[in-house]
Amino acid sequence: MKFQAVDISKTETAATIIFRALRKAIIEGELKDGTPLRQDDIAKAFKTSRYPVREAIARLEQQGLVTVQRYKGAVVATLSMQDAAEIFDLRAKLEADIIRAAVPQMTAEVLQTAEAHLDAFLRCRDPMRWGRINRDFHATLYSVSGLPYHVEIVEASMDRIDRYLRAQLVMSDGMSRTDQEHRAILQACQEGDADRAATLTAQHILGAKASLEQQLRSDPA
Structure with a gap:
């Protein structure tokens, strides 16, 4: 082990x-x-x-x-795609609400820290670190939401699927798409557009779900 x-x-x-x-x-x-x-x-x-x-x-x-x-x-534990799909759907709803609440509270420091995580994500060549950097980006944006219980549920949900997300990024070569989606979310936050940030966050999560489902259908192993 x-x-x-x-x-x-x-x-x-x-x-x-x-x-x-x-x-x-x-x-x-x-x-x-x-x-x-x-x-x-x-x-x-x-x-x-x-x-x-x-x-x-x-x-x-x-x-x-x-x-x-x-x-x-x-x-x-082994996670079925049905279980994973439910977790993705829950995250899409919760994280949209979290970031909508967070955007009005975001400071320049929060936005700069989030952007630094994106730069680190794009530079990183170690798949073992991708999941952590991805979580750090989202957690930075959510840190000022004032919704600690929502964030706690999201963190627990991420624990369940983090290893599958990392595998999905590796198998689907999804780094570029993920970076583009992250930067679109960050731009909405920088512009103070909470509703757009929420919509983009939900789309980002559901897109990862669809990509994982497609990858598992083509390569169940």
Whole structure:
């Protein structure tokens, strides 16, 4: 199994550290769908007991990143296209509302930071970083929305589909299209057009959904 292990034998936050490490590995695709999470192996890697490992896995299960199967134990959750489609549709509705509320509150600093993320996204040649930069761009714009619970739901939804989005970008060579859509959203924000920013955000998310569906039909693997 691929994840970054550290010696946490003397720390009181073992479960949290294991949770974050496994969560990162799942979201970034280092732990593939269906990969068993063997408690003994994880405990050995982190130099700790099985108790914090069980707690970390339970937290991952609550977030939908892990499922517990009879006879197999905990495995990395597999997301069906039907489930993914529902998440995309929910995001399109929520994020349109979030950015509509955020635009009137955006400062020059927020807009400059968002643009810096776009520049980093376009320069980046490491697929493992694309998902994080993409999320940083949207999160920057949403940070002034005043809708923290909406944003929290979006973040949890992104955790479920982040690895699929990264795969979709790689398989469909979607970097250029994504950059154009992001910059159109940013321009609407810079011009203070909240409704257009909301419309473009929803279209951007639903377009990613359609691209992923098409890619999975042509290459189910």
